[in-house]
Amino acid sequence: MTTVNMTVNGKKVSADVAPNTLLVQFIRENLRLTGTHVGCDTSQCGACTVHVDGDSVKSCTMLAVQADGAEVTTIEGLAKNGELHPMQAAFKENHGLQCGFCTPGMIMSAVDLVKRNPNPSEETIRTELEGNICRCTGYHNIVKSVKAAAENMGG
Amino acid sequence: MYSFDYERPSGVNEAVSAIGEDDKFLAGGQTLLPTLKLRLAQAGKLVDLGGIAELKGISVSGSEVSIGAMTRHVDVANSADVKSAIPALSYLASHIGDAQVRNRGTIGGSISNNDPAADYPAALVGLGATVHTNKRSLSAEDFFVDLFETALEEDELVTKVTFPIPEKAGYAKFPNPASRYALTGVFVAKTAQGVRVAVTGAGPCVFRQTDMEAALSSNFSADALSGIKTEASGLSADIHASADYRANLISVMAARAVKAAS
Numbered sequence: 001m002t003t004v005n006m007t008v009n010g011k012k013v014s015a016d017v018a019p020n021t022l023l024v025q026f027i028r029e030n031l032r033l034t035g036t037h038v039g040c041d042t043s044q045c046g047a048c049t050v051h052v053d054g055d056s057v058k059s060c061t062m063l064a065v066q067a068d069g070a071e072v073t074t075i076e077g078l079a080k081n082g083e084l085h086p087m088q089a090a091f092k093e094n095h096g097l098q099c100g101f102c103t104p105g106m107i108m109s110a111v112d113l114v115k116r117n118p119n120p121s122e123e124t125i126r127t128e129l130e131g132n133i134c135r136c137t138g139y140h141n142i143v144k145s146v147k148a149a150a151e152n153m154g155g
Numbered sequence: 156m157y158s159f160d161y162e163r164p165s166g167v168n169e170a171v172s173a174i175g176e177d178d179k180f181l182a183g184g185q186t187l188l189p190t191l192k193l194r195l196a197q198a199g200k201l202v203d204l205g206g207i208a209e210l211k212g213i214s215v216s217g218s219e220v221s222i223g224a225m226t227r228h229v230d231v232a233n234s235a236d237v238k239s240a241i242p243a244l245s246y247l248a249s250h251i252g253d254a255q256v257r258n259r260g261t262i263g264g265s266i267s268n269n270d271p272a273a274d275y276p277a278a279l280v281g282l283g284a285t286v287h288t289n290k291r292s293l294s295a296e297d298f299f300v301d302l303f304e305t306a307l308e309e310d311e312l313v314t315k316v317t318f319p320i321p322e323k324a325g326y327a328k329f330p331n332p333a334s335r336y337a338l339t340g341v342f343v344a345k346t347a348q349g350v351r352v353a354v355t356g357a358g359p360c361v362f363r364q365t366d367m368e369a370a371l372s373s374n375f376s377a378d379a380l381s382g383i384k385t386e387a388s389g390l391s392a393d394i395h396a397s398a399d400y401r402a403n404l405i406s407v408m409a410a411r412a413v414k415a416a417s
Contacts, residue, residue, distance in 0.1 A: 002161055018158060019158070019159055019160060019161030019201065020156040020157070020158050020159055020191075022188075041192070042189060042192070042193075043185065043188075043189045043256070044333075044334075046253070046255060049255055052258075055229070055258040056254060056255050056258060057255050057258050057259050058255045058256075058259075060192075061184060061185060061188050061189060061255075061259070062184060062188070062259065063161075063181075063184070063188070063201075065161050065163070065203070066181075066184070066203060066205055068163075109254065109255065112254065113254070128254055130253040130254065130335065131252070131253025131254050131255045131256065132253075
């Protein structure tokens with residue numbers, strides 16, 4: 001077992017984990033934050049996307065021990081004081097989801113996308129969301145949601 | 156995943172002395188971790204290079220760009236220094252995998268794995284880069300040996316890659332639509348030592364297309380490439396594309412790379 005310390009959604013956490021514990025397992029099973037989903041478990045679908053030190057990563061393709069000392073944000077950490085994050089609000093407003101399984105990862109990727117590209121074109125959004133797969137929407141309303149959120153976030 | 160031990164050293168020497176016969180270095184983990192998860196590989200111990208500051212970073216001198224082994228694709232893609240010295244290298248890094256992969260994956264990890272469809276080998280061979288390890292320095296062509304095989308010894312670790320700055324260079328790839336790996340990618344560079352054309356994705360290992368190099372040496376334009384074919388025998392064939400298709404893609408991507416060169 002290895003001791004890991006990290007800050008998750010602003011809260012310091014510490015645990016002893018086996019080195020082969022994935023970050024997503026740690027988040028879901030140790031911390032009981034089940035908003036982060038496991039979709040494909042093969043690094044393709046992006047449902048498990050969280051932020052590690054501000055960057056979007058696939059938490060099924062990172063060990064918990066690699067996040068030792070890091071700041072981690074999951075979908076549960078986006079809303080502040082009961083107010084949805086502008087990206088969450090935009091997905092709700094623009095019907096950017098159907099079954100909702102990919103949505104946490106899609107939103108975490110989209111927040112990082114807008115951070116890097118404050119005023120993204122439709123093409124940029126589609127390219128930058130390459131690492132997130134949605135099997136319901138055909139992406140149209142997801143792209144619309146991200147564009148609307150970017151505008152609301154002052155892009 | 157099978158269980159393994161884990162160590163996170165803070166220096167290169169410490170990392171090298173920690174590695175045993177059944178152990179593996181862990182760089183960004185974007186290939187190694189999926190491989191371990193599928194139980195296609197097993198490690199007694201993972202030696203995580205993530206805590207070694209001396210392996211990270213980009214510097215540009217007058218004539219070369221130096222990139223530390225643990226520098227992530229996103230950092231190469233966004234580096235103002237790389238963009239101005241070798242824009243094609245920044246472009247290549249910005250098209251590896253997807254955003255999340257680029258936020259973790261590293262140049263040292265990518266080249267040490269030597270996936271036949273990875274992008275970086277084309278840049279290293281195309282630019283005539285030098286791979287530096289804890290033991291020696293070797294040319295990119297000597298480094299990449301064969302399918303998933305490099306010249307690295309068990310206790311040898313890539314520390315950095317140095318790229319001579321070319322007059323101009325360009326990269327074009329036809330990505331696999333699902334994985335974004337290069338079905339075929341061509342890196343073209345006009346350097347002080349001549350023109351170099353490196354092909355990834357099409358064969359079992361990156362290689363130079365010397366007929367194209369000769370044609371571009373006298374006339375560095377896409378027109379100079381018309382009519383130059385690559386022999387399909389020896390190229391890869393799989394469910395994604397036949398060897399003939401890849402051979403044709405080499406011509407198409409080479410012309411695009413020359414047009415894009417800056």
